[in-house]
Amino acid sequence: MILHVHSQLGEAVRAAARAAFAAELATVSFQYPPRAELGDLALTAPFDLAKTLRRKPREIAERLAAELSRAPGVRKAEVAGGGYVNVFLDRAPFARGVYDWVADPAPAARVPGQVIVEHTSINPNKAAHVGHLRNAILGDTFVSILRHRGRDVGVQNYIDDTGVQVADVVVGFRHVAGKSYDEVAELAGGARFDYYCWDLYAQVGEFYAADPARKKLQAETLHAIEEGGNETARLAELVAARIVECHLATMERLGIRYDLLAHERDILRLHFWDRAFELLEKAQAIRRETEGKNAGCWVLTMESEGADEDKIIVRSNGTVTYTGKDIAYQLWKMGHLDRDFRYRRQKRYDDGHVLWTTTSGEGEDGAPRFGHAREVYNVIDVGQSYPQRVVKAGVAALGHEEAAEGSHHLAYEKVVLSPATARAMGYAVSEEETAVKVSGRKGLGVKADDLVDALVTKARAEIDVREDAREGERRAADERGRAAREISMGALRYFLLKFGRTKIITFDMEEALAFTGETxxxxxxxxxxxxxxxxxxxxxxxxxxxxxxxxxxxxxxxxxxxxxxxxxxxxxxxxxxxxxxxxxxxxxxxxxxxxxxxxxxxxxxxxxxxxxxxxxxxxxxxxxxxxxxxxxxxxxxxxxxxxxxxxxxxxxxx
RNA sequence: GCGCCCGUAGCUCAGCAGGAUAGAGCAGCGGUUUCCUAAACCGCAGGUCGCCCGUUCGAGUCGGGCCGGGCGCACCA
Missing domain, CATH: 1.10.730 (Isoleucyl-tRNA Synthetase; Domain 1)
Incomplete structure (x- = not known):
């Protein structure tokens, strides 16, 4: 609504500047006066014009104010301070306009081109924690705003089902818990499998620490998983698939849904990397080092990255790094890799929306066109800034300047625990510490479902107090339960959104459970x-x-x-x-x-x-x-x- | 060493295309309910915007330097 006013009045100002001073204004931006009595909109263009015209700002403001007073919808425009033009809108027609706008909001103009947002992307090896919630809520809300403003958005959740973290849990099942495939399958079919893995993953950390030689198991397991077609890979697949379902359920509690689950396994099986490598090699975007510390590796040159300018993409043993795979995935997202996934339906949400998943096996018909985006937003924590820059540089090195330009890293800071919350979870925290890092390895962190449960319980208690104090009819239990869930969802989403994304959130349970104030x-x-x-x-x-x-x-x-x-x-x-x-x-x-x-x-x-x-x-x-x-x-x-x-x-x- | 982020009220944070007297929540103090539900409202108190220099008519905001804190710079992901 106000943007429309901005452009209309902006035109009037440009016309006035042209007529009065023969000056061409590029963009006219409007501000808002500090107090309502001063006006509804403020114009600072006189200050800008003063510079080029070498005249006093006030003098210019007088002329512009006179012109603006005659613009439609303007009650008056007056000069204030050293050269502001304060605009007072004609309240009645504007108010009617606002009402009509809110009563029947015309959808924003469609912006051409597809946008892909990747968010959540949790390692499928244990329960989601509050840091993952920050990612998902940030990403989901960003998607929602994009759609609200007319963008065509596809939401992707990347599943690293062939990585070390999954391998570690597989090692855990095999060598720490001593479980067979069938035993794991039974566990996986039960409740809270993600919680079980959370604890198991922490035990694996201790298992490795007790005897460094055990790390060999990790390498063997990872290799078997990447290879595929064996018992270990089957177990990894089972674990990852089941944990992904847990994550989807957790996110659904917060209203977060996806369009596509993109699996790393399929990127491997469908040889996305091989194709990307061919392209990179042909374009001489990467080169093979023959001497020095990187001898035998394929590297991508990173300009202005300090002492270590080259990023290794292919190791000397011929295997590709994570960053390499990510370049291939990014190229696919942008429609610059002439390969595609095959797709299957993963699930249908209540509202009929279908969540698709990639597959390297048999695909199903009817999948929408994934991955030909003009803009890509990767919601990943700030710690990944360097590899994200490498990915962007890789895209650029292939000559896809626009695609590189359209690659955005939506970086956000981590969530740490307040000493009080860490202590409440049974961790010893010294007096000097002001925050405690979460650690998946140590199993230290607030699980997403536990947090939501705590919020729902607290909200329910508040509701009960109010309902019991009521005169007349009181709400039934299921209605109270629904309200408690809705209130919790609002509380949590707002809590994780109100901080700027570059701010480290020191998570405190008390604070997160607050329902009063800015919540x-x-x-x-x-x-x-x-x-x-x-x-x-x-x-x-x-x-x-x-x-x-x-x-x-x-x-x-x-x-x-x-x-x-x-x-x-x-x-x-x-x-x-x-x-x-x-x-x-x-x-x-x-x-x-x-x-x-x-x-x-x-x-x-x-x-x-x-x-x-x-x-x-x-x-x-x-x-x-x-x-x-x-x-x-x-x-x-x-x-x-x-x-x-x-x-x-x-x-x-x- | 190089790069990025953070430093604003007692605490947690807004203030991100430079603009008028720097805002909000919490905590504190004092009020408001025969009144559409008080998860609310009103008021009081609380600030050398880390420090210095610069650019500008104008700097919390931009640039440079410093101080303090965090993260990154892997043949990990």
Whole structure:
């Protein structure tokens, strides 16, 4: 909504600059005055023009202000400070526009070209932990914003089913737990297999540490898995497949779904790397070293990477590194590898959406076209920045400049544990430590399902307290359970989104369980209240659509000019800026911007509706009731969209 | 050594195309419920934006240098 105003007024400013000063402005950006009394939008173009025109900013501002005052939708424009132009919008038509926009949000213009987002990509060898949740929630929400803003997005979850981590658990089953394939199969069919593997994986760490010679088992196992067609590979396959199902179930609790599971095994079996190697060799993007420390290796030159400029892609024993495989995968994503996976249906979600999986065996018909993206976002922790740069460099070295340009690493920092939370989990933490690193090897970390369980339990307890205090009918257990799950989901998603992605999150259980203040439940609460007001109106014989229609026909201008109007106006301005917030989130690749914006909108509504003098049901006049209903209805409708984009469900009651 | 990230209120963090008096949550203190549900609202208090230099009409924001903390620079993934 506001972006439309920006471009319209921007045109007016450009025209004015042309007419008055024969100056050509490239882009006109608008800011917002620090206080509402100063105006609705602020223009800083006079400062820029002052430089090129060698005239006083104020002088330029005067001229632009005069022109802008005549622009449609503008009530007045005045010069402030050293050369700002503050624009006051005509409130009534703008407010009607905002209402129409939120009541019937036109989908954003379709942006051509496919976008692939890879996220989650957890090693399929143990339960997901809170760090993985950060990845998945970040990725899922980014996808949602992309789609909201008109992008065609495919979501891929990379399954490293032939890596060392899976190999370690296989070693665990064989040599630590001493289980046969059938015994593992039985375990895998039971509950909490991912938890079992979590503990087993930690034991394998100790097993290796006790006798370094045992590391040989890891190498042998990994080799057998890569080779395929043997008992070890079958066991690895079983473990990985079952753990992936656990991860999918965990993520589904948070509303996170995928379009494709891309398996590393299939990248190997279908010889993606061999093809990528041919391409890289032919383009002389990689070269074989004949002397020096990298003798016998194929390396990719990394410019400006410091002392160690070359990255080894193929080891001297002829095997390819992970980074090499990743280059092949990235090339496939971008449609620059003339190979493709075969596909099978993995599962069908409740809403009918099909999750596909890659396969190197027999494929099924009907798969959509995966992997011809214009833009690729890889959601991977910041520790992978260097290999991600290598992947990008590899794509670029093949001459695919645009593809390299379109390769984004959505890097995020890790999640560490607060001393209190680590202690609660039974770890000794010294006084000086301010944070404790999670460690899969040591089995130290907060499991995703445990965290969700704790949230649901806490939310349920809160609900029970409130329900028991109620007069009249109380909710049944299953309704309370559903609300508890929805509130937990909102709390967790917001909690992991509100930090910038370059910030290390020190995870504290107490803090994560908070339902007051800047949290998901705060946002949910506002919408629930607003919906409740609408419901009460209907109960008392009013019809919300009629009231809204009536309000639209009233003199909005007079009302919006008053004291109540100021509060309503700032709420409407904030709602109008949601499209801008979403675009900013995409441009800055920072999902937190939209999450924070949603909180700000909720906050503005809370502060308004809470005041008894602005009561809708007990409004002094029918006119005021109609006007306030329009506000409440606009808020609900808008927040339904915003929260859906953020993946925050709205419970029926808190 | 080189590269990246972080340093803003007691604590956790916003402030990411430089812009007006630096914001929010938590914690603290004081208020608000015969009023659409208090997971709420209102108020008070709390800041040399790590330090120095520079660019600019203007720097928390950009550049350089320093200090402190974290991560990366594997023939691991």
């Amino acid at each position: 998901g439940p705060y946002i949910q609460n506002g919408v629930v209240r607003a919906r409740n007001i609408r419901a009460k109106l209907e109960d008392e014989g009013h019809r919300v659509p009629d009231l809204v229609a009536r309000a639209r026909a009233l003199d909005l201008g007079a009302w919006l000019a008053g004291e109540e109007g100021d509060e309503v106006w700032s709420l409407f301005m904030l709602m109008a800026r949601s499209d801008e917030a979403a675009e900013q989130a995409l441009r800055a690749e920072e999902v937190a911007l939209l999450a924070k914006h949603a909180f700000a909108v909720a906050q503005a509504f809370h502060s308004y509706y809470q005041k008894p003098r602005y009561s809708v049901l007990h409004a002094e006049t029918e006119e005021l009731r109609a006007l306030r209903t329009l506000v409440v209805d606009a808020f609900v409708r808008h927040m339904e969209v915003l929260t859906r984009v953020l993946g925050i469900p709205i419970p029926e009651r808190m």
